[in-house]
Amino acid sequence: MNNLPLLIIGQGIAGTVLAASLQQRGIPFVIVNQSRNETASKVASGLYNPIVLKRMKPVWNAAAMIEALYPFYDYCETISGCKFHYTNKVIRVFKSVKEQNDWHAIASSETFGHHLNPDVQFDAIEGIETPYGFGEVINSGRIDTELFLSAMRSHWLETGNYVEAPFHYTDLEVNENEVHWQGTTYQRIVFCEGYRCQLHNPFFKELPFAATKGEVMQVVPQDSEWELRYIVNGGVFIMPLPNQEFKVGATYAWDTFDEGPTKEALQELEQKFQEITHLPVTITGHRAGIRPTVRDRRPLLGWHPVHRKVGIFNGLGSRGILMAPWLATVFVEAMQNDTALPKELDINRFTF
Ligand SMILES: Cc1cc2nc3c(=O)[nH]c(=O)nc-3n(C[C@H](O)[C@H](O)[C@H](O)COP(=O)(O)OP(=O)(O)OC[C@H]3O[C@@H](n4cnc5c(N)ncnc54)[C@H](O)[C@@H]3O)c2cc1C
Secondary structure (H helix, E strand, O other): OOOOOEEEEOOOHHHHHHHHHHHHOOOOEEEEEOOOOOOHHHHOOOEEOOEEOOOOEEOOOHHHHHHHHHHHHHHHHHHHOOOOEEOOOEEEEOOOHHHHHHHHHHHOOOOOOOOEEEEEEOOOEOOEOOOOOEEEEOOOEEEOHHHHHHHHHHHHHHHOOEEEOOOOHHHEEEOOOOEEEOOEEEOEEEEOOHHHHHHHOOOOOOOOEOOEEEEEEEEEEOOOOOOOOOEEEEOEEEEEOOOOOEEEEOOOEEOOOOOOOOHHHHHHHHHHHHHHOOOOEEEEEEEEEEEOOEOOOOOEEEEOOOOOOEEEEEOOOOOHHHHHHHHHHHHHHHHHHOOOOOOOOEHHHOOO
16 A cells, blocks of 8 residues: 555544544545535434344444444544544334343343343333333444534544545546545545435445435424433434433435425324333434445445546445444455455445
8 A cells, every 4th residue: 555645535433433534544635525514424323332222133233333433433532532422322112021021032042132121120210211121232332424524524634644525536537546635746636426326326326235214303302401311222312412411313214315304204203202211302304315225235346347536435324433444344344454355345246
């Protein structure tokens, strides 16, 4: 590897995590990003959790992802001088004795042992009915994604690593050994454009993206100081934020690139919220974003089959916060050592 910088396109969760991983290893980079108000990364609840609670299955490779996550976000908090990582526990509220028993059995098994507390909890939680108790997920929490992205951007504006601009593909010159953009030579370019990649990117738009739109709402309680220590899961998540606000999410809709929030999704969120709590609330916000999901539910990492200096770091789907630090480590180490990426992650599993 030569010592020229890498050019990263996009500063959502993907581009930010990849850039910070390069910085950790002393590899120079420049990020080009067009800021938008409503991207998946800004709208995201920022939750991480090693379990797919709906299906009661561990996330693929969760243990390695959790192990990479803590030191990585610590590092980002240190270099940006900003706190955005909160370790509130995720809990699953049970609706029956059967769910209690299932939890205990699953949580005691070897596969889940590190991720779930097998003991059913019965502490009272204000505003939430828990006649059958609840289960606690170990190693869960959240990143305030808007703060994370803006803190890292401010840091990179100061260090000269960030350019605010739309990236036009026609400005790029690619050859066998490097790439050129606006008069500067870079060792490689990596596209981290989220779902927009599938709309416009001439190198990678044929990859099998299956983007999923998601919506979240923000609420404040009408007549009480509601204190919620946990992130509550029961159909949707209710997540405490600073200033007595709560985020409720999220919905899933396929086959749409319409970025705006919808009445239908808001109704769905309100209804699911009321299934968890009857506390009266006022809706103070409602936002939508499009997740870069992939047909086989695995990330899209790797290098173009013809243009070997043109890469992609994408396909984070609905778990960018959990997956990105580990994926970035794998991606950067494979690049440094000139070794193959794991086949489940490498875009060469597809012909495009
Ligand atoms: C409602 C909702 C809730 C979610 N909740 C969670 C959650 O709790 N936990 C979790 O882990 N994940 C969550 N996600 C998923 C998470 O948001 C995604 O995994 C992640 O944001 C994907 O990040 P990205 O950087 O790939 O894409 P994006 O967020 O889309 O970022 C791409 C960036 O690249 C820029 N860009 C694109 N093309 C160009 C170009 N040509 N030139 C310049 N700039 C460009 C865009 O403007 C943007 O800034 C949620 C998503 C949604 C929609």
